[in-house]
Structures are given as structure tokens and as C-alpha cells.
Amino acid sequence: MGTYAATIAPMVDLYEYIVDVPDFPEPGIIFKDITPLLASPAAFLQAVDEMAEPFLVSGVDIVVGIESRGFLLAGSIAERIGSGVGLVRKPGKLPRDTVAVTYDLEYGTDTLEIHTDAFPEGARVLIVDDVLATGGTLAASRELIVKAGGVVVGATMLLELSFLDGRSRFDDPLHALLVY
Numbered sequence: 001m002g003t004y005a006a007t008i009a010p011m012v013d014l015y016e017y018i019v020d021v022p023d024f025p026e027p028g029i030i031f032k033d034i035t036p037l038l039a040s041p042a043a044f045l046q047a048v049d050e051m052a053e054p055f056l057v058s059g060v061d062i063v064v065g066i067e068s069r070g071f072l073l074a075g076s077i078a079e080r081i082g083s084g085v086g087l088v089r090k091p092g093k094l095p096r097d098t099v100a101v102t103y104d105l106e107y108g109t110d111t112l113e114i115h116t117d118a119f120p121e122g123a124r125v126l127i128v129d130d131v132l133a134t135g136g137t138l139a140a141s142r143e144l145i146v147k148a149g150g151v152v153v154g155a156t157m158l159l160e161l162s163f164l165d166g167r168s169r170f171d172d173p174l175h176a177l178l179v180y
């Protein structure tokens with residue numbers, strides 16, 4: 001094997017790094033545990049490369065990650081795109097002025113917040129999260145970013161549960177690496 005070929009990392013099957021956990025956090029839910037993927041240097045590198053790729057030339061100013069697993073992916077994706085990073089967080093976590101959006105869950109509601117000055121007016125924003133399920137979190141994050149003055153360029157997700165059709169709640173370009 002030549003030196004060049006030896007330095008090319010083989011592609012990995014990312015599906016092999018996602019572990020199904022039945023009945024977590026409650027009966028009937030199959031939780032997609034992504035921690036084995038995060039723990040593998042080859043899988044993690046390939047995942048963030050492939051999540052960033054469709055948006056490399058989209059003029060993204062800031063990559064916004066959704067708490068908390070979205071943060072782990074957002075930093076590496078921002079590095080690839082050459083942008084900054086922003087945080088969408090649960091209530092009470094951000095220390096300065098925030099805008100908030102409250103959205104409906106199956107039972108009750110949830111709220112997400114972002115700093116009012118997380119990015120300049122008109123900044124082009126890419127949203128990042130680990131799992132797209134019902135799409136409520138993504139739709140709320142989109143609303144939050146628009147409220148804070150951003151222009152949503154799209155979203156990139158590690159994994160999509162397509163049978164829940166969360167995609168129908170988001171009109172901008174949406175890239176998902178692993179589709180179930």
C-alpha cells in the first residue's frame with residue numbers, strides 16, 4: 001500500500017454507532033443513543049464532515065446548536081464552515097437578555113431561549129441538532145432565531161425519525177445524515 005492510500009481513512013457505517021434504547025426515558029419511546037458515535041474519532045469526524053458539507057458554500061455566518069447534544073456537533077460543524085457558534089438553551093441558562101419561544105409538547109409545553117444579541121441583525125444562521133423527531137424543537141428554534149433577527153439558511157441533523165414527519169414543520173433546506 002502506498003503512503004497516500006494509507007493516510008486515507010476508510011468510510012465508516014455511521015448507523016453502526018447508534019444504539020437503540022427501548023423504553024427510555026419513558027415506555028414506548030425508542031431512544032437513539034448517539035454517544036458511541038461521539039466516542040469514535042473516525043465516526044465523529046465523518047459525521048460532522050457530512051453534516052457540514054451541504055452548507056459549506058451557503059454563506060453561513062453562525063451555526064446555532066440546540067441544547068445539549070446539538071452543542072457537541074455545532075462547534076465542529078462551525079469550524080468546517082468557518083463560522084461562529086451560537087446557543088439555543090433551556091430557560092434560565094443564558095446570563096443576559098434573551099428572547100424566548102414556548103411550544104407545545106404531547107403533554108404540556110417547553111420553552112427555549114437565545115441571547116437577543118447572539119448574532120447581528122440579518123446574520124445567516126444554520127441550525128444544528130442531533131435528532132429530528134416531531135420537529136417541535138426545530139420549529140421553535142427557527143422561530144427564536146427569526147425573533148432574534150437572524151435569517152435561517154437551513155438545518156443539519158445527525159438523525160431523522162422520518163415516520164414522525166418532523167420535516168413537514170420546517171420549510172428551509174433540511175439535511176439529515178441518518179434516516180430511520
Ligand code: AMP
Nearest residue numbers: 030031032131132133134135136137166
Ligand atoms: P422533537 O422536538 O420531537 O423533534 O424532538 C427533538 C429533540 O428531542 C432533540 O433535541 C432530541 O435530542 C430529542 N429526541 C426526541 N426523540 C428522541 C429519540 N427517539 N432519541 C433521542 N433523542 C430524541
